[in-house]
Amino acid sequence: MKRTVYKELGEEVWRERLFNGLQVTVVPKRSFSRAYALLAVRCGGHDLAFSLNGAHREVPAGMAHFLEHMMFYMPYGTASDALEANGASANAFTTPEITGYHFSCNERFEENLGILLDFVTTPFFPAESVEKERSIIAQEIRMGEDDPARRLYRNLDRALYENPLMWEPVAGTAVSIAEITPALLEEFYRAFYSPENMILCVSGNVEPEAVRRVAMEKFHAKSAGALLRDRGEPEGLLPVRLRTEETMPVSATMFAFGAKLPMPGSGREQLRKRLVGNLACALLAGSSSPLFERLYEAGLVDPNFSCGVSNTLSGSTVLISGESKDPAAVMEQVSAEAETLAKGGGEALFERLKRAALGAFVRVFDDMEGICSLEANEYYRDCSLFEGREALQAVTLEEVRAFLRENLVLERFALSVIRPDKEKGE
Amino acid sequence: MDTVIKREFMPGVTLICVRTDQFKSGYFSVTLLRQLDKNTASKDAIIPRILRRGCRAYPDMKSLSARLDSLYGAGVWPTLRQRGEVLCPGLACSFVEDRFLPARERTMEKTVSLLAQILLDPFTKDGLLNSDYVATEKEVLLNDIRSVVNDKRSYAQRRLREIMFSEECYAAYALGSVETASRLHYRSLTSYYREMLAESEMIFFYCGQMEAGEAALVLREAFASLPRGEMIPMAETEIRVNSGELKLVTEEMAVAQGNLAMGFRLGETMYCPDYAAIGLFNSVFGGSSSSKLFRNVREKLGLCYYVSSSLDSFKGIMIVSSGIAPRNFEAARDEIMEQLEACRRGEIDEREFETARRRMITSFRGVSDSPDALDSFYLTQELRELRCDPAEMIGLAQMAVPEDLVRVAESVLLDTVYFLKPKEGGGTDEADGL
Numbered sequence: 094m095k096r097t098v099y100k101e102l103g104e105e106v107w108r109e110r111l112f113n114g115l116q117v118t119v120v121p122k123r124s125f126s127r128a129y130a131l132l133a134v135r136c137g138g139h140d141l142a143f144s145l146n147g148a149h150r151e152v153p154a155g156m157a158h159f160l161e162h163m164m165f166y167m168p169y170g171t172a173s174d175a176l177e178a179n180g181a182s183a184n185a186f187t188t189p190e191i192t193g194y195h196f197s198c199n200e201r202f203e204e205n206l207g208i209l210l211d212f213v214t215t216p217f218f219p220a221e222s223v224e225k226e227r228s229i230i231a232q233e234i235r236m237g238e239d240d241p242a243r244r245l246y247r248n249l250d251r252a253l254y255e256n257p258l259m260w261e262p263v264a265g266t267a268v269s270i271a272e273i274t275p276a277l278l279e280e281f282y283r284a285f286y287s288p289e290n291m292i293l294c295v296s297g298n299v300e301p302e303a304v305r306r307v308a309m310e311k312f313h314a315k316s317a318g319a320l321l322r323d324r325g326e327p328e329g330l331l332p333v334r335l336r337t338e339e340t341m342p343v344s345a346t347m348f349a350f351g352a353k354l355p356m357p358g359s360g361r362e363q364l365r366k367r368l369v370g371n372l373a374c375a376l377l378a379g380s381s382s383p384l385f386e387r388l389y390e391a392g393l394v395d396p397n398f399s400c401g402v403s404n405t406l407s408g409s410t411v412l413i414s415g416e417s418k419d420p421a422a423v424m425e426q427v428s429a430e431a432e433t434l435a436k437g438g439g440e441a442l443f444e445r446l447k448r449a450a451l452g453a454f455v456r457v458f459d460d461m462e463g464i465c466s467l468e469a470n471e472y473y474r475d476c477s478l479f480e481g482r483e484a485l486q487a488v489t490l491e492e493v494r495a496f497l498r499e500n501l502v503l504e505r506f507a508l509s510v511i512r513p514d515k516e517k518g519e
Numbered sequence: 520m521d522t523v524i525k526r527e528f529m530p531g532v533t534l535i536c537v538r539t540d541q542f543k544s545g546y547f548s549v550t551l552l553r554q555l556d557k558n559t560a561s562k563d564a565i566i567p568r569i570l571r572r573g574c575r576a577y578p579d580m581k582s583l584s585a586r587l588d589s590l591y592g593a594g595v596w597p598t599l600r601q602r603g604e605v606l607c608p609g610l611a612c613s614f615v616e617d618r619f620l621p622a623r624e625r626t627m628e629k630t631v632s633l634l635a636q637i638l639l640d641p642f643t644k645d646g647l648l649n650s651d652y653v654a655t656e657k658e659v660l661l662n663d664i665r666s667v668v669n670d671k672r673s674y675a676q677r678r679l680r681e682i683m684f685s686e687e688c689y690a691a692y693a694l695g696s697v698e699t700a701s702r703l704h705y706r707s708l709t710s711y712y713r714e715m716l717a718e719s720e721m722i723f724f725y726c727g728q729m730e731a732g733e734a735a736l737v738l739r740e741a742f743a744s745l746p747r748g749e750m751i752p753m754a755e756t757e758i759r760v761n762s763g764e765l766k767l768v769t770e771e772m773a774v775a776q777g778n779l780a781m782g783f784r785l786g787e788t789m790y791c792p793d794y795a796a797i798g799l800f801n802s803v804f805g806g807s808s809s810s811k812l813f814r815n816v817r818e819k820l821g822l823c824y825y826v827s828s829s830l831d832s833f834k835g836i837m838i839v840s841s842g843i844a845p846r847n848f849e850a851a852r853d854e855i856m857e858q859l860e861a862c863r864r865g866e867i868d869e870r871e872f873e874t875a876r877r878r879m880i881t882s883f884r885g886v887s888d889s890p891d892a893l894d895s896f897y898l899t900q901e902l903r904e905l906r907c908d909p910a911e912m913i914g915l916a917q918m919a920v921p922e923d924l925v926r927v928a929e930s931v932l933l934d935t936v937y938f939l940k941p942k943e944g945g946g947t948d949e950a951d952g953l
Contacts, residue, residue: 381584
């Protein structure tokens with residue numbers, strides 16, 4: 094394996110693309126008691142249309158997530174029981190772009206890693222288990238429907254994007270998951286779970302060579318051929334609708350507004366663009382910004398007010414959210430402040446924010462889960478988390494101002510609001 | 520990792536120092552031990568939030584944030600934890616250790632000193648807490664209290680507690696109620712703050728690269744002006760081992776999913792609690808994804824997406840919570856009781872027991888992997904009569920046998936069942952039949 098040392102960070106990374114096609118990345122932390130492993134498959138809620146070896150295919154919403162549930166079934170029982178019995182705590186998640194399977198433990202790491210790699214590369218979908226998971230997932234979807242934050246963001250995406258992929262819930266709907274069959278799961282699995290679509294990230298008290306050895310033995314996915322993801326046509330930067338509103342049993346009015354951003358591309362450039370976006374958001378409305386103080390003191394926002402860039406492989410959004418009695422006023426003040434900052438000022442704050450961002454970057458490396466999930470995300474953007482320090486140092490105030498000038502403009506915003514329903518709201 | 524505990528570091532203050540080079544950031548917290556009470560919870564909860572708004576040297580958010588940013592993004596934040604009926608408000612901070620910064624910044628000394636100033640030297644006018652800060656934090660607190668309804672699972676558990684503990688302090692929410700929060704006033708809060716600071720027992724917790732002796736010097740200097748008056752007796756938790764008549768409450772709301780919450784008392788096992796056995800029982804019964812509840816209610820019967828049990832071992836209670844379709848209410852409730860019966864009958868096999876034991880050992884070993892987890896672990900231990908370190912807890916788990924769990928199961932009593940169900944016509948039950 095190739096070892097790279099990051100001296101200032103006190104970290105080292107071991108990397109290798111194995112000849113079976115799997116990318117293996119290990120960040121050893123020998124003073125920790127635990128080790129954490131994440132197998133991240135590039136297959137998520139947005140993967141609903143694709144072509145495999147030239148043949149076009151569409152699948153029902155919720156496919157990747159349903160598959161995540163089903164992967165744990167093995168001829169010997171369930172993989173989560175096997176891992177738990179071995180002292181590991183295991184779980185999985187599905188995002189719009191990634192399905193992640195992970196565990197952590199402080200003994201028998203190699204055995205547990207073997208179980209993980211084995212179950213993620215063993216399709217086993219008995220019909221009765223598929224039926225049972227369908228009823229479980231139906232309850233999971235129901236729970237999501239009662240989650241006001243999820244509704245809020247989904248409504249915002251509907252207002253911003255033409256592409257339905259952007260607002261399809263990752264878990265699908267009761268109607269869409271009804272169409273999922275064992276044969277469809279199998280076909281979808283074959284298309285997406287191939288070695289070039291996966292990365293194994295490990296951090297913690299492990300020997301990199303041991304990780305490599307297990308990955309050579311236990312990983313048995315095969316490439317299915319040329320996969321092309323159909324993520325829809327690129328769209329313009331103006332929102333589809335300016336405003337969307339819904340009522341739910343919530344305690345206070347919640348809002349989220351934002352704008353579509355140009356796609357950041359890949360490699361170091363996209364990392365830099367994301368950092369520019371996040372620094373711009375901190376300068377504009379972060380907890381040390383003058384605007385935040387004004388809004389907070391006027392009682393227009395609460396401590397949960399946040400501003401940042403959210404980024405998936407199919408779309409990138411600048412997002413401002415919180416609770417407020419007057420979301421429209423917040424939106425106006427944000428865009429007015431962006432206009433002012435784009436013209437000048439904020440030098441001292443910018444320098445301090447860069448210092449703070451550097452501190453935050455260093456601190457990521459105390460968290461094994463954070464290291465692995467961030468590294469997997471960067472990997473699928475042809476970049477690495479470890480380039481963050483240099484990329485951050487290179488960001489200039491001019492770029493940040495340009496970001497504000499170009500993107501935080503009122504006509505680009507859509508606003509999503511959830512109001513308390515009258516009956517319940519006090 | 521080297522742990523030093525100094526009781527009476529200052530009058531009524533215990534200092535816990537964990538020296539380690541494992542982390543890139545250092546951590547320090549101050550925790551006050553208060554009695555949970557419905558009349559004072561709002562005050563205990565809001566004081567750290569008000570203090571965090573500004574101190575004499577950095578009187579507003581802008582100057583305070585600027586100071587933290589220039590300390591490489593150090594953080595100081597208000598905390599509020601709960602152990603049984605002991606409410607634990609406080610402040611915590613974390614900072615990048617000097618060895619990862621371009622120059623020797625003394626981030627530990629500077630951040631700890633800032634936290635001490637925030638706690639001890641607030642921004643006041645005529646000796647009173649700033650009325651504007653109190654007013655905005657009061658609104659934020661009220662909003663937080665009301666927002667329990669946003670998460671239906673927590674809301675169902677909150678309602679369960681209100682009903683189950685209607686005659687105990689434990690019914691109080693850590694943030695207090697809309698009623699008590701509405702009455703907060705800067706004048707009375709100022710005197711409350713002064714008393715609270717002078718009379719509360721406190722725990723200082725430090726984790727970082729500094730030796731305990733050196734850290735103690737830094738802390739003595741930073742907290743030199745900590746007022747120490749007459750200490751009120753240690754806060755404690757009332758335990759009731761009996762449950763009265765079974766309480767059943769169903770309420771309706773415009774939601775898609777039903778939420779079931781069942782409250783149990785751990786019963787006579789609390790006379791002499793064996794925390795390892797109680798924890799292991801919970802793990803086998805409903806505390807993990809290989810538990811009886813998860814495997815039967817979810818995996819075998821497919822009745823729900825989540826079902827789990829959680830403990831408050833200080834109060835001696837267990838709460839089972841599950842999100843279900845309303846038509847499955849009886850089936851889910853009966854299966855949950857059936858799994859408890861199975862534990863009582865001694866149907867805990869080797870594999871279930873060993874899985875739970877491993878899980879517990881893993882979690883105690885994992886405590887050393889994060890300053891937060893260490894802080895939380897030692898807070899729990901300080902409030903118990905018999906204190907252990909993680910290695911001793913592991914030893915207790917290793918000595919436990921399945922019969923210990925059966926005894927806990929036999930002692931457990933169902934007290935209250937609460938069901939939050941979708942409003943007639945509002946729910947979409949038919950869609951489940953797919």
